[in-house]
Amino acid sequence: MHAVSPVESSPVETPAGAPVRDLRRVHIHPDNWYPLAWSHEVKRGKAHGVRFAGEPIVLVRTESGNVFALEDRCAHRQVPLHGGVVDGEAIRCCYHGWTYDCSGRCIDVPYLGRERLPNGVRAYPCREVEGLIFVFPGKRELAESTPLPPLGSVANRAYKTRRFGREVACHYSFMHENLMDMNHQFLHRRQMGQMRARSLSRRRGDDWVEVDYTFSREAGQQPIGEALVFGQSRQGQKKHKDVMTIRTQYPYQTLQIRTSEGTLVMDLWIVYVPLDAEQRTNRTFGLLSVKRPKLGFLLDAAWPLLIWFTERIFKEDRWIVEREQEAHDAQGADWNHEVFPVINELRDLLRNCGAPPARRVVPIEPEPAAQSCVS
Amino acid sequence: MHAVSPVESSPVETPAGAPVRDLRRVHIHPDNWYPLAWSHEVKRGKAHGVRFAGEPIVLVRTESGNVFALEDRCAHRQVPLHGGVVDGEAIRCCYHGWTYDCSGRCIDVPYLGRERLPNGVRAYPCREVEGLIFVFPGKRELAESTPLPPLGSVANRAYKTRRFGREVACHYSFMHENLMDMNHQFLHRRQMGQMRARSLSRRRGDDWVEVDYTFSREAGQQPIGEALVFGQSRQGQKKHKDVMTIRTQYPYQTLQIRTSEGTLVMDLWIVYVPLDAEQRTNRTFGLLSVKRPKLGFLLDAAWPLLIWFTERIFKEDRWIVEREQEAHDAQGADWNHEVFPVINELRDLLRNCGAPPARRVVPIEPEPAAQSCVS
Amino acid sequence: MHAVSPVESSPVETPAGAPVRDLRRVHIHPDNWYPLAWSHEVKRGKAHGVRFAGEPIVLVRTESGNVFALEDRCAHRQVPLHGGVVDGEAIRCCYHGWTYDCSGRCIDVPYLGRERLPNGVRAYPCREVEGLIFVFPGKRELAESTPLPPLGSVANRAYKTRRFGREVACHYSFMHENLMDMNHQFLHRRQMGQMRARSLSRRRGDDWVEVDYTFSREAGQQPIGEALVFGQSRQGQKKHKDVMTIRTQYPYQTLQIRTSEGTLVMDLWIVYVPLDAEQRTNRTFGLLSVKRPKLGFLLDAAWPLLIWFTERIFKEDRWIVEREQEAHDAQGADWNHEVFPVINELRDLLRNCGAPPARRVVPIEPEPAAQSCVS
């Protein structure tokens, strides 16, 4: 890790001679834990179909309440298993009734003897934490040694957390850049008034980059929603002393606001999960934690306003990143001309940490051996 | 023809070394008669546009009531002739009025002299039988010697026949496999209760394969719709003695139910006509004939129920085969892993009887000589 | 220029040995002035996004009322500038606020010093005439020496002009052929009764072709709308003495009707501007001028009827040319079999005057030098 000046003289990102991969075609690295659904979306005794980068995955909550994840394609004729029926701790395909346990093994074909059972389907390591169902879509043998990410302040009772997210029709890299470049306050001029961000310092490591900002108001009044997000409103003050730190810790992103006394007043954890094989769409899962003030009920009263405020901003961000993806599609290449050094560092990071672009859907491989079903 | 045991030890379908054509890319063989519309869809003095495997075809019913079939593309500027005007026994293109007779010959261009008439369009052999309009899309010289298929019991007054059909977004082969594999009763568990099919024997020839089933009820009551379809309900009996025979006689399919005394109580004739050039959609034409009981009016009274029952089942089948096509599209290949021998035989049959995949739309060829218009 | 007989013996259009470009893939030549919007669509202080052959272009009307045209892609991250904010005589991108003047130069990046401003975006020569905003999408250095086209009788107070147009999903060449081939009256049989066109003579030059027609009524009464369009109705007369001249003066088209005394009673100017990169859609801009009769108010009274009449005809034409494009798409080639000599000449003209097909969207090139913003 090393600190660098927030302004560099040469924002060049293409070293002479070396061809640079088009960032918008870099696939996200599968050897990480990704949330694929909120817990409440997978009801007891039901199956729920999701996707990771074009791979269909079925999340099954058994009658005992456990969740497991399988390839969402019957080994027989590849119809989605999420149309099937949960039977105890297994899932039965809706077409001819082939049945799979949590390890993907085929344990029953109603019209065949037990001795002739065919191979099953791929199982994915799966964990349920804080209302999110995480799946490890990469190399199975790495799942155990790869920790789940820390989820901000969601588990801390001193904070109130909002869960949010939506499908966004763009490559995940646009999302990271959008959040990290606070010079885009102009986009939110109706919500944020005329705020100006100032980057203080940035730091980076092998798989992360972060930047600090302070904000000052150029003109106009502080909207009430902004006051809520940025902690206590301090009337009459032109310059916020709060520091906002935005960090991409591959593949996740966080945004934290601390007061000058060091109190963490806002803590956002967010991740952008590619849906299609081309990775031109993503589903966003966000946990926005706000520190409860001394009088906790004030926050509860203001909560609907905070939701409205963040929804509006999220909607504007979604609109603009989808326009960026459209431009990339029309041009067939990334023409971005970046002048802000931290964004160039972020772009390098996302390129270096991503998967090679050759990754595509592959035929069903039988699992080498049954695994235990305790998740 | 030879009978084989319903259960074989090795369901292998890929002989070592020989690459197998992807069944879902095998085009249907055009040298057969295919129904392209119901008679009532082609009104007197009107033209009706249909498609066979991407080829646009116009069906014209003249003022005298005859039906003929032409390429649905004006020789002049290729606009669809079905937008035109029937003029006596001919069709006039809606754009500049070029006029074609039943043989496809251009017999008038309003602004040219008769001596300068251009070539016409392709005509297709066309026959109207039992409310269906059949066209022979293949080599014209084979039409005469190729018989129309027998249409089940539709012409027999002892049976009442329901005509049905719908567009289904899948390759025709999924339809054949769906109907022939009666192990998919699980799909219809809401309609059929818990029926279990048992295959008795199968037989095959060069261009056909057939299989016999009996059924037994695993649990629950016999739904009333099922009783109607499977002939007289025999209360209290757990095991049906009726035998169901399903046969693909390329390119058609039949399903017949006979009682133990040999009475044919249900007789279904069905065909799946590809619509698009890729043959990923089909239009189904079905004739479902049910033997009238001694008291014929009982069947009439139960008819709406029978319609509802078959609609529901057809809807479930359509849903699942469209999921199969989607899976094939996503994978780009057929990953089916079949364990039921008769389906593997059916798949071989459909591959062997199909057309080579090179077949595509070709430029208009003028007809070598005018044919007679009596259809 | 030379006059030729309206009927030739050989309508061959493919000289032996020479491969002919598919006319429907010939791109329109960009070195001309094209209207991209009506003036009223670009409000004061607003930006409006349009397209020319796949190139996104933003039309900006500044606070002083001037209009300028830029590439509709921010130099920073390529989002459309038409989502931005007009600021005096400049446009500010909605995302990070980069600001461009009428020459495309970037004149402000809110978070960078003036000495570090990046390159800007492409500017297009732009002129506003008679309610149309014209842009020159080709080589900038040719704009000055290329005149705007004469716009029929729109500026003449003796005529009343209707402005009309719509998007049409076809290549512009189908539009030219549709208007020039008056043998397509059969398409408008409901509106025009049974009119028969007769071509008198045709003439051509390097970049134009024109043809004269007279009309006679075959049967039925003259519809009142037709009477309006074709000038004064002359009851009882079977044969119109009026002469219609249709001319393609690349890339524009005109249609004029003159009485036998030489009075110009109708004057249409029209152009078809490709929208997408494949040029399979166009936006039509038309100016239809009708000579005011002695009692001018008669025309005003009949005006709604004239609008209805022309709308209906335009709708039928749009329907048929879209069917032509569909046929071309399905066939993958132009199978037209033309027998009318003037249309073959028109086809040659459109091929010869068109751009080479290699033209596609290209990366942003910075403007060599700032230009003056007086349009």
Ligand code: FES
């Ligand atoms: S497709 Fe799943 S059991 Fe047959």
Ligand code: FES
């Ligand atoms: S397109 Fe059919 S007559 Fe011209």
Ligand code: FES
């Ligand atoms: S994308 Fe236009 S200012 Fe950043």
